[in-house]
Amino acid sequence: MIGHYLGLASRYLAAHRKKTRLTITSVAIAVALVTGIFSMLEVFLQFSKTQIIHDRGNYHIAIIQPSEQEINMLASRKDVNNAGRWLDFGQVKANEINGAASAIDPSFAKNMNITLVEGRYPTGDNEIMIEQWAADKLYLNTKLNGTVNIAFSDKIVRNFTVSGICKDFGNMKASGNPGIFMSMAAADKLKKSLLTSELYVIEFKNRVNIAAAEKNIAETLGIDKGRIGRNNRLLAAIGQSKGGAATQLYVTGGILFCIVLIAGVMMIYNAFNISVMERIRQFGLLRCIGASPAQIRKLVRREGLAITVRAIPIGVLAGMLLTLGCSAILKYYNAGLFADIPLFTFSVIGIATGVAVGFLTVFSAVLLPARKAARVAPVRAVTGSNDLKISARRKRGWLTKLFKAEIAMGIGNVAAKKKTLILMVCSIAVSIVMFMGFQVFVDFLHSSLKTTKPYTPDISLVAKQGDLDGALYDKLQQLDGMKKVYGRMYGDVAASFDASKLSEAYKKEMGGVDVTADGRFVPPEKSWLISYDQAQLDWAKEELLEGELSEEQLNAQNGIIAVALHYRGRRADTTSLKLGDKVTIETRAGLKEMTVLGIVRSLPFNNKEKTLTSFITTEKLFRELTGKRAYQVIDIQLKKSGQEQAVNEIKAMLDSGTTFHDYRQRNAELDQTFFTMAVFIYGFVGVIGLISVLNIINTMNTSIAAKTKYLGVMRAVGMSGAQLSRMVLAEAAAYSLTGGIVGCLLGTALQKTLIESQLSRFQIIWEIPYLQIGLILLLVLAAAAVSVIAPLKRVKKQGIAEVIGSL
DSSP: OOSSTTHHHHHHHHHOHHHHHHHHHHHHHHHHHHHHHHHHHHHHHHHHHHHHHHHHOSOSEEEESOOHHHHHHHHTOTTEEEEEEEEEEEEEEETTEEEEEEEEOHHHHGGGTOOEEEEOOOOSTTEEEEETGGGSTTTTOOOTTOEEEEEOTTOOEEEEEEEEEEOOOHHHHHHTOOEEEEOHHHHHHSOGGGOSEEEEEEEEOTTOOHHHHHHHHHHHHTOOGGGEEEOHHHHHHTTOOOSHHHHHHHHHHHHHHHHHHHHHHHHHHHHHHHHHHTTHHHHHHHHHTTOOHHHHHHHHHHHHHHHHHHHHHHHHHHHHHHHHHHHHHHHHHOTTTTTTSOSSOOOHHHHHHHHHHHHHHHHHHHHHHHHHHHTOOTTHHHHOOGGGOOOSSOOOOHHHHHSOHHHHHHHHHHHHOHHHHHHHHHHHHHHHHHHHHHHHHHHHHHHHSOOOOTTOOSEEEEESSSOOOTTHHHHHHHSTTEEEEEEEOEEEEOEEOBGGGBOHHHHHHTTOOOBOTTSBBOOSSOEEEEEEOHHHHHHHGGGEEEEOOOHHHHHHTTEEEEESSEESSSEEOOBOOOTTOEEEEEETTEEEEEEEEEEESOOSSOOSSOOSOEEEEEHHHHHHHHOOOSOSEEEEEEOSSSHHHHHHHHHHHOOTTEEEEEOHHHHHHHHHHHHHHHHHHHHHHHHHHHHHHHHHHHHHHHHHHHTHHHHHHHHHTTOOHHHHHHHHHHHHHHHHHHHHHHHHHHHHHHHHHHIIIIIGGGTOOOOOOHHHHHHHHHHHHHHHHHHTHHHHHHHHHSOHHHHHHHO
């Protein structure tokens, strides 16, 4: 028994369980999308913060050259969690090996990831701590309680005792320059003039407004803004950075946030609109027995509320399970680094956002359908659904000339209902736009993060001066445990080309350049020339922007490869060379003209010296241009098994003129950083892709379920089961293909905008994503085909007499 007219809402939902389940699924999908995306984003920031602290240290700001008074006042602030002095003495000679000396307060050492593994932290005025790898005989050749002779910039040699040994730092180990940590007593004993930098690093407490605290510090202590440094990556991860890169990231995230919300509204609105439009007769009958338009609107809203209450818990749970999956992968991958982050990380923000968006989107989505329902005239109770209305306009029948009758009818049904077409297209297109928008982050991930690539070495042997022993390369190839051994030559050459190819910024930096009568310039600096063999050229194809990388063609055409992103202590655009440009290089035999046959984005290594630009060529041409014969660098990739034995055998071959660089720890740390980001970025894309497919399937399911009577009438007038299937499939394909095309066009435009505005500085060039478009259209059509299978079976099982009797 119904006590109130609003009880009809629950009665209707209970009587039409299949349709109710479809609508609940639509709402749950939208809520899962929002909850999953924002929960994953919050958890990603937690993991990202941990990763950044591991890579950069746990401090927020640093005061440069602090006075004793400033240190005392900063240490006493209530909003400071931890702080300490950090003194850097720059490059030193330690037992004749290049090293980096610094001192940090013991209380802040943990913040900078300095972990003691043996001995004790240095306290005496002649005590130091070194990394584990640095004690090796190839480097400092010492041990705990051993001695190290250190010469600072004043060239005076001082004797220190090793009081402790700490964990290795991947970057220091890769560079071959040991990190040496002095006691504060030892540092204070040295002259101030030996310091390269003096900092007071500060970690604020949680929930402190760091920008306001920084401003207060500057005003209270009278500190100039130029004396305040920031850990911008950490500040960006906790949402407290105002830097350009962080702002661009927030803007991009805001754009995608709006698209996610629009997608949620469109999914839910489409489901409710289909539900209302199929029930024209029901609302007409209610109007016949006295229901007012206001009561009809309340009834529709009550249905929306009832569906939302059921759908939101399902959507929230699904979204949180997706987040849990990402967290579990990272915890399993690196349990040590992420040990403090709980596995069951439930995002309050993600859940709250999902619930809020669920209610708001349902409320917004039912407004228009509720108004449509309220406007239904009582006479519609007699005429029934709009599905069976036939237009009075004369049909031209041009579709039947191109397709079979049933296919033409399916496409015609789509074209006849323009509002439904618009809704379906928008619902499908917005999912595709989201997917293609997030793909931009995937491109950025691969292009900007220096992850281990096919050419990344495990070990590098570098000549300190001159060339490596010519026989060393052959000996290394004979060792067990070698996966790949490849050499590289490099040198500085005087290279000139058309002066118009030099950037204005470079000309200004050089104070202008002299131009000869033929339009070429007199080189103000040398250019860096590197040799590649064919294997290295093949690896470089991943960075290729234009042209080809063929050793045979380069040798035949005197070819060189230009590098777009040149490094001069920082990234610098010094030239704008194009394919076919001529470059003249001075050799011992005179000038030699080379042709640019390729352009790569960047090099996997940098030159310490400032040069005009960088070029790559073959080993044959390099020897002709420079006269050099032996390698300056030999890179080695090791097999997975027996690495330590192989490393020991390599070390035994080396003399004092060779520097041994072990990149394995740094490579693992870079992979770890990449993997942390990749899990969530691919997680975002995966969630959007999955939800897009489910949305298409559910939307088509709902659409066909709403047309059950119409399909029954088609069977009643003689349409066979096969024809019915083809008609419905054609209709589903028309909806999906139209939505897919619109989505691909808008998604491509969004990709172009994001790449050109945000990522062009990384030399990421926008190209029409043909592969993405093709895969998306295939996936959309496949989803459409799958979506009609179950509802068609239900329609065919229904008796014709039953359908006719219900009209």
